[in-house]
Amino acid sequence: MMNISVIIPVYNAQKYIEKAVASVLQFQEVQEVLLIDDGSKDRSLKICTSLAQKHPKIKVLTHPDNQNRGVSASRNLGIDNATHDFITFLDADDYWLPNRFDAERKIFQDPKVDGVFGGIDADFLGEQGKNAYEKKFGTNTLCTVQYESEGPKIFGELIQEPNRFGTFFSLIALTVKKEALNIHQLRINEDLTLMEDKEFIIRLAYHCYLKTGIIKEGVAIRTAHDSNSITRLQNNSAEYFRHNMKLYHSLYRWSRQQNVPLSYRTFFKLKYLSSKTASESGPKKFINFARYAVANPQLLKTRYRYFALKNNTE
Numbered sequence: 001m002m003n004i005s006v007i008i009p010v011y012n013a014q015k016y017i018e019k020a021v022a023s024v025l026q027f028q029e030v031q032e033v034l035l036i037d038d039g040s041k042d043r044s045l046k047i048c049t050s051l052a053q054k055h056p057k058i059k060v061l062t063h064p065d066n067q068n069r070g071v072s073a074s075r076n077l078g079i080d081n082a083t084h085d086f087i088t089f090l091d092a093d094d095y096w097l098p099n100r101f102d103a104e105r106k107i108f109q110d111p112k113v114d115g116v117f118g119g120i121d122a123d124f125l126g127e128q129g130k131n132a133y134e135k136k137f138g139t140n141t142l143c144t145v146q147y148e149s150e151g152p153k154i155f156g157e158l159i160q161e162p163n164r165f166g167t168f169f170s171l172i173a174l175t176v177k178k179e180a181l182n183i184h185q186l187r188i189n190e191d192l193t194l195m196e197d198k199e200f201i202i203r204l205a206y207h208c209y210l211k212t213g214i215i216k217e218g219v220a221i222r223t224a225h226d227s228n229s230i231t232r233l234q235n236n237s238a239e240y241f242r243h244n245m246k247l248y249h250s251l252y253r254w255s256r257q258q259n260v261p262l263s264y265r266t267f268f269k270l271k272y273l274s275s276k277t278a279s280e281s282g283p284k285k286f287i288n289f290a291r292y293a294v295a296n297p298q299l300l301k302t303r304y305r306y307f308a309l310k311n312n313t314e
Contacts, residue, residue: 002029002101002108004086004175007078009071010048011038013092016223017047023095025055029086029105033058034078039068044092072188072196075171079181087178089171093223096172100220103213104175114208115176117169119144121218125225133224142218143170150211158205159267161303171197172220173213180208195247203254236310241279248272270296270304277308285309 006024010017017035024030035048035058045062052058061077063069069077071091079087086108090096104116122141124130137143145166149157157165181187184207188200204210213219234240252268254260273296277289289308293299299308 002086002104002175003031003084004029004088004101005032005034005078005082005084005178006030006088006090007034007036007075007082008090008092009036009038009074009078010040010044010092011068011071011074012040012042012044014040014043014047016093017044018051020090020092020095021051021055021058023097024090025057026098027096027101029101031057031084032082034061034081035059035092036061036063036074036078037066038070038074039063039066070190070193072190072192076187076190079178079187082178085178086175087181088175090220091172091222093225094172094221095223096220097218099214099217101175102219107211107213108175112209113150113211114180115174115204115210116213117175117210118173118213118219119215119217120170120173120220120222123221123223125223130224143168143222144215144218145169145212148212148215151209152206154210155202155205156264158202159264168198169201170220170222171201172222173218174201175213176204176208184208189250192243192246192250194243199247199250202251206258206260238279238281241275241310244275245272245279248275266298270298273299274304274308278310 004027008017008020021033021035024033033055035051037045037048037060045060048060052060059081061081063073063077075089103118107113107116120143122133122143124133146164149165158167186200186204186207189196192199248268248271252265252272255265255268273292277285277292280288286309289299299305
């Protein structure tokens with residue numbers, strides 16, 4: 001039987017945390033639930049402490065002086081303190097479905113597999129949360145990849161353009177061996193305040209042997225409500241492009257450090273430069289694009305040029 005540590009960052013989640021915890025305790029494979037309070041201002045920490053008193057599998061962690069360090073630092077604290085073989089993640093306002101480990105129980109019998117991921121669905125709390133979600137992601141609530149895959153090719157499939165596989169899978173549908181994270185020194189980038197999960201997933205796919213699990217339906221539910229950070233980020237806004245810039249700058253630096261094949265390093269560099277240009281406005285945008293293109297002629301390809309010269313909404 002798998003033995004699993006569940007990492008749940010908590011920040012001002014008093015309305016949701018008990019449902020999230022109940023959804024993970026239904027599985028006998030779950031041996032440890034780490035609730036990492038990230039300096040909550042509401043009753044979240046009290047609720048977490050109460051849950052830990054009732055359930056011996058639950059442990060509550062905080063940052064020094066109860067600081068607010070962000071979701072990445074909280075997840076990393078969880079990884080560092082997890083004591084079991086498999087790591088899973090859940091956000092405090094989301095929850096798992098009963099089929100969460102149906103695929104994993106079989107797939108992890110193959111020792112070469114380091115991680116398994118599946119699809120997630122959405123649950124709307126109010127019309128405002130639903131409208132924000134649909135404006136950003138459309139009316140299809142299933143977030144998944146488009147076909148089964150495994151092994152090293154997943155890395156390339158996540159970043160290929162045009163993309164037929166899918167550019168992302170959710171951390172709340174990922175199960176990964178802690179040993180694999182430690183061998184490759186994989187932690188979540190604490191310098192990124194958004195898109196940190198996508199950046200982590202791409203690095204994970206490069207270093208580890210991943211395999212798709214249940215992808216035709218959700219194994220977890222992402223709750224869409226008024227406070228979701230990802231739905232507040234508007235597509236094609238200057239802020240959106242700035243976060244893309246930080247994402248690809250991080251991946252470009254990593255790819256150079258790891259001596260990733262040149263084609264991928266070049267891709268990350270071009271995505272970084274096109275995102276940087278897109279985040280700018282006025283004459284500066286066109287001047288910088290011309291300057292970057294002189295040194296990097298591939299920026300003139302339609303896929304990069306179109307993205308770089310989009311008019312952002314401030």
